[in-house]
Amino acid sequence: MSETPAIEAFNSVETWAEAIAARLAETLGAAVRDHGRALFAGPGGSTPAPVYRRLAATDLDWSKIAVTLVDERYVPETSPESNARLIRDVLLQDKAAAARFIPLYTPEVTVDRAAIVAAKALGDAGGRFDAVLLGMGEDGHICSMFPESPTLKTLLTPTLKPTVLGVPHGRDGMAPTLERLSINLPYLMSAGRVILGLKGAAKRLVFEEQYQGDPKTQPIAALIAAGVPLEVLWTEEG
């Protein structure tokens, strides 16, 4: 049985965000020191902004760090739904403005073509993340690994190469409401450090319910079963 990760609890969003940013900075700084470059992948959504703000102010050699996304809505950066917009507006500021951004979205092509372009761009950047920050939806999705999605099985297949896949929007009102692009489980298996940041009681409950679930249909269970050394940092403050 794979190690089940302990949940580290923080009594405020501030201390929670500081702890995550410090760990990400430690890992990215070590990668730059040891290999001359680092690759970070983070989520969109409403959770990571306090972490991104702290990371942006951290003294690292950002000119040697590339930043990308673990998933993206298939919309241009001008859309308020764009995760790239969040990264540019919050993370690629201050000291981190010197970092290179690798978007997942490509305009005017199909989502599957955009996934191929993104997979190549990430491959050209080394094909392995030194540090990953994940969020989680209240349905247990991470990245764009949504329950009931026809792409879920392929995204969760541990034996494939790390890549990016197109994810169709859900039918009959099912999530996701927009077409998406998502890294697959092998990208998390090959990462140097994977941190899951959770806020609120509901998400803690979902995590505790799902981490010993079905690795074929529940992303958190899939990470644990695949032996991803997940660090889970949680704060009650929603």
Ligand SMILES: O=C(O)[C@H](O)[C@@H](O)[C@H](O)[C@H](O)COP(=O)(O)O
């Ligand atoms: O594109 C996205 O929505 C995110 O990358 C996604 O994977 C996110 O981490 C979860 O949906 C949680 O979203 P919240 O942080 O908004 O709860």
